[in-house]
Amino acid sequence: MRDQEPSAPTRDTGRRLNTKETAELLGVKPETVYAYVSRGQLASRRDPGGRGSTFDAQEVEALARRNRRDGAGSSSTGGELSVRTRITLIDADHYYFRGVDATELAARYSYEEIAEWLWTEQLRRGVTFTAPEASVAVARRAVESLPEHSGPTDRLRVAAIAAAAADPLRFDLSEEAVLGTARTLIPTLVAALPPKRHDHRDEGPLAQRLWARLSGRTPDDPSLRVLDTALGLLVDHDLAASTLAVRVAASARAHAYAAVSAGLGVLEGPLHGAASGLAHRLLLEVLDRGTAVPVIADELRAGRRVPGLGHRLYQGEDPRARALFALLEDVPQAAPPLAAARDIATTAARHTPLHANVDLALAVLTVASGMQSSAGETVFAVARTAGWIAHTLEEYGERPLRMRPSGHYVGARPPQPLPGE
Structure with a gap:
């Protein structure tokens, strides 16, 4: 059974529209009209004198106005998907986190501080993320079982799944619970990666811990600053492909670990994180x-x-x-x-x-820094996890299953004979 909001009661003005008229008024394809019905955004009524459905004109006009205002409607010519968000704005060769210049944030604050700002709109100076030993142990065992040639995203994805399996309360989607997950999942992902240096210590800023997984060299302060700034700059970048996947998962009310796993699955492509x-x-x-x-x-x-x-x-x-x-x-x-x-x-x-x-x-x-070619992919994935959590939290506040586009079928028209006949 699909989760959806109940349709709001509508006033029947006496004027009703057929499917074609409704589609034209909304600027969508006829099949999208029925997608609005399935999502609870539009009420339909079977026409007693015909075979189709009819729609209250006033309700249709209200939905059209709402789509124009929110920028969330899709045109009949196939416009791009638009999702309302308060997280990142990209405008005129600049980008902003909750209205604040992202490059200035990254120049002044650590990755963890920027993540907290993105999640809560509060700045917690000096905050560091720590992972529970039990979660790290489970994630490390899972990562160590992978073939030696496994890539960084393979390891991070397995670590996220293992951490989820170790958390019996992962289905708690309250903001407090998801924030708790975020603050432990990110350091768990880093700690699960095999270190390049034997003298590493899993303490201090996240950039310092991540460095030990990327390079066998002892880092100097300028290099650590570049890595920490890179993490902060890459926290989010509007609705990139991986972030859209995260929001689709969150729309279906997948838990935070699963939403992050969805993002990691998309990130591995050569046109994105790799x-x-x-x-x-x-x-x-x-x-x-x-x-x-x-x-x-x-x-x-x-x-x-x-x-x-x-x-x-x-x-x-x-x-x-x-x-x-x-x-x-x-x-x-x-x-x-x-x-x-x-x-x-x-x-x-x-x-x-x-x-x-x-x-x-x-x-x-x-x-x-003498790192492998895949190191940038690791930096990208760890950094973007914080942004994915922000989008997950935002999507949990929206109507469930709202990201359900309609397919435009272009295959053979039925009825077709059974295969082999």
Whole structure:
């Protein structure tokens, strides 16, 4: 049985519309009209004199006004899905967390502090996240059972599932319970990853603990600052593909661990969280060959998109990349990959007006720190978990199962014969 809000009682004005008229007034396809009915947003009545349904004109007009006001309606030509949110705004090559410039937040506050701000709109100075030993033990055992070649997202996804299995109260979707889950899940994910250094200690800021899972080198303060800032910058970025998956899961009232798992499943794609790994390998090739020209030429000749360049939401340089490049200037070992990144952007600009994005900046950090090419994917996933929790909380406050788009069937029309006949 589907969960849905009961239809509000409507006043029958005597004027009723058929399905076609209703669809035209709402600016949607006829099948979407029935999706509104199934979600409890519109009441229908069978027409005694015909075979179709009719709809109260006043109720239809009210729904049309509401869709226009909220920006949540889809056009008959197939407009993009729009979801109301108070978390992140992207506007004119800047982005904001709850109205505050995100790059300024990341420059002044730690990842944990920014996460708390995103979740509660309150700033808790000096907050650090700690994981229960029992949860970490279960997650580590699960991760250790994976094949050696498993990628970082494989490990994080398994760790999240294991942590969920260890939490019998995970189905409590109250805000207090979900916040408690968030504050322990993120450090559990980090602690479950195999360390690169034997002298690591699971204490202090999350960036420091994560560093030990990404690099065998002892970090200096400027490098840790870049990593912590990267985590803060990547906390959220509006409705990216993984975040949409999280909201769909939360709309179905999946618990927080399951919502995060949904996000991790989407993140692994090369067009999303794994994109920094492609930029990492590109940087290494440029450093090996001494110039970006032949490397970019090879990419263009093969018809491939140059990794680390361009973003569909920004006309100019990605503000996250700009912030990280500025901090990387203070990291001595970052000088060669930073110069290579600029060479890539300058060389590519001769052919296409694309600017550096955050994947290229993450690649500079990972190359400079002796990390594997998959390290940027790990940073992205850990950082974005906080944003996914924020969207999960927001979606729990909305009507259940509201994200149920209608399919536009284009297959063979029935009736068709049984297969094999």
